[in-house]
Amino acid sequence: MTASAAVAVDAPAAAAAVLAAAKAERARGTGLTVTLAHARYVLAENPVTAFAFGLFALIVLAALIGPLITAYDPLASDTASALKPPSARHWFGTDQLGRDIFSRVVIATQLDLFIAIASVALVFLMGGLAGLAAGYFGGWTERIVSRIADTVMAFPLFVLAMGIVAALGNTVQNIILATAIVNFPLYARVARAEANVRREAGFVQAARLSGNGELRILLGHILPNIMPIMIVQMSLTMGYAILNAAGLSFIGLGVRPPTPEWGIMVAEGAAFMVSGEWWIAFFPGAALMVAVFCFNLLGDGLRDIVDPQRRT
Amino acid sequence: MLSMTLKRMMVALPSLVGVVIVTFVLTRALPGDPAAYFAGPAATKEAIDQIRSKLGLDKPLPTQFVHYVWDLARGDLGQSLSTGQPVATEIRTRLPASAELTLVGLLVSMTIAVPLGILAATRPGSIVDHTCRVVATAGVSLPVFFTGLILAYVFYYLLGLSPAPLGRLDIFYSAPPRVTGLYLIDSAFARDWEVFAASLKQLILPAATLGIFSLAPIARMTRASMLAVLVSDFVRTARASGLSPFTVVFTYAFRNAMLPVITTLGMVFSFLLGANVLVEKVFAWPGIGSYAVEALIASDFAPVQGFVLTMAAMYVMLNLLIDILYGLIDPRVRIEA
Numbered sequence: 001m002t003a004s005a006a007v008a009v010d011a012p013a014a015a016a017a018v019l020a021a022a023k024a025e026r027a028r029g030t031g032l033t034v035t036l037a038h039a040r041y042v043l044a045e046n047p048v049t050a051f052a053f054g055l056f057a058l059i060v061l062a063a064l065i066g067p068l069i070t071a072y073d074p075l076a077s078d079t080a081s082a083l084k085p086p087s088a089r090h091w092f093g094t095d096q097l098g099r100d101i102f103s104r105v106v107i108a109t110q111l112d113l114f115i116a117i118a119s120v121a122l123v124f125l126m127g128g129l130a131g132l133a134a135g136y137f138g139g140w141t142e143r144i145v146s147r148i149a150d151t152v153m154a155f156p157l158f159v160l161a162m163g164i165v166a167a168l169g170n171t172v173q174n175i176i177l178a179t180a181i182v183n184f185p186l187y188a189r190v191a192r193a194e195a196n197v198r199r200e201a202g203f204v205q206a207a208r209l210s211g212n213g214e215l216r217i218l219l220g221h222i223l224p225n226i227m228p229i230m231i232v233q234m235s236l237t238m239g240y241a242i243l244n245a246a247g248l249s250f251i252g253l254g255v256r257p258p259t260p261e262w263g264i265m266v267a268e269g270a271a272f273m274v275s276g277e278w279w280i281a282f283f284p285g286a287a288l289m290v291a292v293f294c295f296n297l298l299g300d301g302l303r304d305i306v307d308p309q310r311r312t
Numbered sequence: 313m314l315s316m317t318l319k320r321m322m323v324a325l326p327s328l329v330g331v332v333i334v335t336f337v338l339t340r341a342l343p344g345d346p347a348a349y350f351a352g353p354a355a356t357k358e359a360i361d362q363i364r365s366k367l368g369l370d371k372p373l374p375t376q377f378v379h380y381v382w383d384l385a386r387g388d389l390g391q392s393l394s395t396g397q398p399v400a401t402e403i404r405t406r407l408p409a410s411a412e413l414t415l416v417g418l419l420v421s422m423t424i425a426v427p428l429g430i431l432a433a434t435r436p437g438s439i440v441d442h443t444c445r446v447v448a449t450a451g452v453s454l455p456v457f458f459t460g461l462i463l464a465y466v467f468y469y470l471l472g473l474s475p476a477p478l479g480r481l482d483i484f485y486s487a488p489p490r491v492t493g494l495y496l497i498d499s500a501f502a503r504d505w506e507v508f509a510a511s512l513k514q515l516i517l518p519a520a521t522l523g524i525f526s527l528a529p530i531a532r533m534t535r536a537s538m539l540a541v542l543v544s545d546f547v548r549t550a551r552a553s554g555l556s557p558f559t560v561v562f563t564y565a566f567r568n569a570m571l572p573v574i575t576t577l578g579m580v581f582s583f584l585l586g587a588n589v590l591v592e593k594v595f596a597w598p599g600i601g602s603y604a605v606e607a608l609i610a611s612d613f614a615p616v617q618g619f620v621l622t623m624a625a626m627y628v629m630l631n632l633l634i635d636i637l638y639g640l641i642d643p644r645v646r647i648e649a
Contacts, residue, residue: 147326147330150326150327150330151327151330151331151333151334154327154328154330154331154624154627154628155331155334155620155623155624155627156581156582156583156584156585156586156623156624156627157582157586158585158586158587158589158590159585159586159589159619159620159623159624160334160620160624162589162604162608162616162620163335163338163616163617163620164338166608166613166616167338167339167613167616239452239453243455246455247455247456247457247586247590250455250457250590250593251589251590251593251605251608252605252608252609253608263455263457266455266457266458266461267457269461270457270461270594273461273464273465273469274464274465274468274469274476274477275469276469278465278469281458281461282462285455285457285458285461285462286458288455288458289453289454289455289458292452292453292454292455293449293450293453296449296452296453297449
């Protein structure tokens with residue numbers, strides 16, 4: 001704060017610095033208010049992040065109240081109005097069975113979002129905790145976790161996910177598991193590095209000195225400190241998780257027809273693309289793209305909020 | 313140099329061992345009866361038992377593993393249930409198609425991403441810079457199968473510029489005599505320019521699809537490392553000595569900036585090899601990816617396992633190659649190693 005005040009030579013900037021300092025003084029009350037103020041600052045500074053948050057809210061809304069706002073049953077076929085282009089009645093057109101594509105795209109949000117969130121939560125539990133233990137305890141724990149991460153990294157990720165789902169069986173649960181496993185190295189590495197720099201930190205030594213057990217220190221003291229970085233990691237991998245799951249169902253793994261899911265809907269529409277019925281594959285594909293784009297932007301934005309380098 | 317190469321190979325060895333163990337575990341130690349899996353859904357109990365003893369699944373796991381490794385060492389990847397053909401033969405005949413697609417895809421993305429990254433780095437904050445960022449973010453957000461379909465729709469259905477997205481060569485042409493298995497190279501060897509043009513036309517769309525997908529990491533890395541190099545002391549010295557901006561950027565900065573880009577190629581290949589499967593499905597490309605997908609649909613596990621193993625082995629080799637290449641380009645790495 002003093003450094004920034006010293007370089008501010010012109011009067012308005014100096015005044016702004018003083019104001020900011022006073023504001024910071026007031027906000028210092030709790031960590032949460034500081035974070036919120038900083039988040040507000042970042043959102044105002046970077047409209048793209050604000051846009052991504054808006055988009056995210058929209059996606060969550062579609063997942064929550066999707067069945068309430070769609071006019072058609074996503075599974076009901078109506079051969080009389082099959083393969084109709086987008087119109088006022090069917091906003092995104094209809095597919096080869098006459099199902100309303102808009103309803104199917106909206107309803108599919110729920111499943112796609114669920115797969116992504118579940119796999120990210122799972123990899124956080126597996127990779128995050130394994131990495132945490134590896135960084136904190138070192139030694140054999142670290143060697144084993146690193147070896148597992150290296151082995152996963154030896155595969156092209158999508159290919160490994162394919163192999164896992166093919167071997168374990170063609171279910172949604174296995175898609176979630178496979179997506180989590182291929183992301184394991186990423187989480188394990190970040191958590192390991194973050195835990196490693198904190199293992200001898202002052203607050204850890206204080207906790208140890210006051211008689212806390214190792215596990216308690218790890219989960220109660222170190223984990224909360226690395227959570228912000230892990231959350232950024234989670235939102236960055238969320239987009240990849242959606243892409244991975246949709247790719248798997250595109251080649252016929254996991255979700256089965258007639259369940260509405262973006263990847264499988266694109267696969268169903270693929271054959272019609274070359275005969276001119278573009279809307280069947282286009283709208284689910286576009287939904288997929290928007291969702292992934294939103295998570296990627298969101299991840300970058302969250303990193304700006306959490307990154308200590310940008311927090312003054 | 314030789315000792316460094318050997319050292320790198322020793323580092324790649326544990327990865328290969330890991331790959332073999334994982335593919336073994338995927339077939340044997342998982343829930344469900346692999347014999348029933350291999351026998352297919354309609355098999356009788358006797359047939360399953362027969363397959364179990366034929367595959368050696370009634371023996372203890374370590375013995376099975378030794379057999380598995382022994383088979384691999386002889387290049388035996390088992391047999392496909394649906395076609396009855398040995399998996400290794402099938403993969404060998406289909407591999408060039410995938411290799412051609414992947415390499416041309418990489419070429420496409422390098423020729424776009426590297427200049428884009430350089431332009432963005434030399435003009436930070438300009439339109440080119442913003443374009444670079446948008447292209448990079450959009451590139452990773454686009455599902456690769458979706459891009460492929462859109463390209464096929466626009467260039468085949470709407471504009472009629474490209475041939476039907478079905479395979480490597482139009483049915484009117486016959487494949488060039490096999491030398492490398494890569495149609496572009498083989499037809500050039502045979503001086504059959506008509507086939508060359510035809511196969512190039514088939515290749516452009518799928519390769520562009522792969523290229524768009526792998527553009528992002530290369531462009532981003534080129535930009536970042538060019539930015540870092542351009543502010544370094546030796547570039548400042550070169551500028552102060554009055555060298556032309558072109559010489560400074562290309563002779564001095566670019567050569568140094570390419571080193572981190574080569575390191576990211578490892579990640580790019582992971583992207584490319586995975587995306588390959590999806591692109592092959594979209595364009596009915598007869599490579600190993602579509603072979604695996606067909607087998608998946610038929611619940612035929614041996615080809616899938618062979619495919620995963622081949623891909624992983626190739627990926628480990630590519631990473632090794634990148635490491636060695638890095639050492640060749642940057643003498644400092646050689647000294648440290």
